[in-house]
Amino acid sequence: MENIGIALQLMVVGMATVFIILMIVIQLGKLLIGIVNKVAPEEAQAPARQTKAAAPTAVDAQTMAVIQAVVGQITGGKGAVKNVERV
Secondary structure (H helix, E strand, O other), X not given: OHHHHHHHHHHHHHHHHHHHHHHHHHHHHHHHHXXXXXXXXXXXXXXXXXXXXXXXXXXXXXXXXXXXXXXXXXXXXXXXXXXXXXX
């Protein structure tokens, strides 16, 4: 019975030690983040430029034939290409 008391006491001391060390690590991390934010603040981002989206151009006939052949071969003739657009 004496061994169980010592084991429980050792467990509580170990868990308390781990808890205290984790709290110290968390506080030091917060302090480090605060110091870094003061020393090197985040750079302001440039405003995004508005660009007109170009109309998608159609793919030429040779490329379309190759794409259809590949899709047909991969799907065993069950797949079909309906539309292809350049991005």
